[in-house]
Amino acid sequence: MYPTVDPLAPNGISRRSFFRFAAGASAVASLPILTEAHLAYAERPRFADPNKGIHIDANENPMGPSEAARQAIIDIVPRGGRYLFSGEEELTGIFAKQEGLSAESVIPFAGSSAPLHYTVLAFTSKDRPLVTADPGYEAPMWAAKVSGASVIKVPLADPKGEARHDIKAMLAAASNPGVIYLCNPNNPTGTCTPRSDIEYAVANAPKDTVLLIDEAYIHLCDAPRSLDFVKEGKNVVVLRTFSKLYGMAGLRMGFAIGRPDLLAKISSLGGMNALPITAVAAAKASLLDADLVSTRKKIIANTRMQTLAWLKSEGYRCTPSESNCFMLDVRKPGKEVQAALAAKDMYVGRIWPAWPNSLRITVGTADEMMAFRKDFTEVMNSNTAGLVPPEMPRRLQQAPFTHLS
Structure with missing residues (x-):
């Protein structure tokens, strides 16, 4: 343990x-x-x-944002006095259609940090710990502090210098984890966890455990995506963001993708506020840019x-x-x-x-x-001084x- x-x-x-x-x-x-x-x-x-x-x-x-995204921001600014919820619905619909998802399995947020935080709050507690990789992205641990959950860090597996998630060790680390957090590619190492390992996690995690798969960096690699687990109704929440490849870190736009019942628990903690229409417009333009x-x-x-x-x-x-x-x-x-x-x-x-x-x-x-x-x-x-000799x-x-x- x-x-x-x-x-x-x-x-x-x-x-x-x-x-x-x-x-x-x-x-x-x-x-x-x-x-x-x-x-x-x-x-x-x-x-x-x-x-x-x-x-x-x-x-x-x-x-930064693509040229199409920048133009979309310019074009929407005159309408900045309106909430324009229809833009959020349109953005969600575009993403869902592109990925073969139902619109009910996607919720837009101002970046992916909020749904990450809310997922940990919703599914961990003092009796349901968070399991995460070490080193790994620290934000889930801060959310676990709020929920009163313990945090179990599991060292990355490194048999060949791969620095990837040790899935079997993570599954064995706790008998009843509330959330197992997988960042793929991993922050900070930039390394990908093999698809077979993620499939093993989905198949062998405890029944009520939520696998939180953070795909903030997924567009930068060739690794298989994890949205099919959502389509299959698994206990999986996938996070996507426009902050990385799309260059919109300062604009704030992202998605939580999961079964509607899981998303309902997440959204009950936040996320129903109107999103910036500039970010919505830029995200829509980015998704429609086929070569971006x-x-x-x-x-x-x-x-x-x-x-x-x-x-x-x-x-x-x-x-x-x-x-x-x-x-x-x-x-x-x-x-x-x-x-x-x-x-x-x-x-x-x-x-x-x-x-x-x-x-x-x-x-x-x-x-x-x-x-x-x-x-x-x-x-x-x-x-x-103190350095390993260069040779x-x-x-x-x-x-x-x-x-x-």
Whole structure:
């Protein structure tokens, strides 16, 4: 059995002023819905001007909304004095038709963070824990704190450097989990869990357990999607967002997809408020842009592969990402490297306690990643104390990511 953990234990987030809560029971009730933006912002070595420097720390898409989405925003702005619920219905209908779903199995939200939070609240409790991967996206753990649920972290499986969910270990970690959270591709590693493993989870999870499959990054990889489990009526909730490939992180739009009875429990906790019509219009235009996903997927993949190849040539090990982020083993305390890069206005992603010598790097533009290479080289060459000798990782670059056990 894996130990339960306190997601609010000191890890960098608690030091930031906007995560200071009132003492006592009211503290839990006041916990916000946390997003990647909050978590990335909290982990920056210092509060930085978002308009200065290079920010490859929050898994954002620097391309922003597509041209069609931008035009749709411009066109809808004059109608900003209206609620226009019909736009939400139309957007939901387009997505449902494209994916072969019933409209009743899809609910739009302002991003996917809210339905993630509500799903954990709805199906976990002090007697029904949350099971999640380690390292994995932290937001579900914060939601579990609100519901009073314990959190069980299960290390990623890494027999061949794959850094993927250990599904059998996750299923064995608790006899009655309320939610098992699977992020595919995983944040922060960018790695995909094989379809066969996810099928095993669906088939073998306890009867009343909800599998929460977060597909925020699914458009960036070739992994099979999980929406068919919803069509089959399984105890599965799938999350989608427009924040990543579609470049709409600041506009906020996403979906929760699941059986209507599951969605009813989720939506009872929130999500019935009118959504920004600009985000709805941009999302609709994005879905109707037939070439957008393939074009952007290729651009991001090329930049990612070039960056990973360069790091490997320099003797560094990275997770075999298929997403817009990866974990980089810097062979010394990651916070030291993070802080040194921040001093150069190069902001890279946070450190997970399970892998203290690794940094999450977001794939930026080609120019941003070239700038990262330069700054990273300078930082790593500035003080070699405590580093693994450079010839060692070159000899071991085919070996597993051994510190990830």
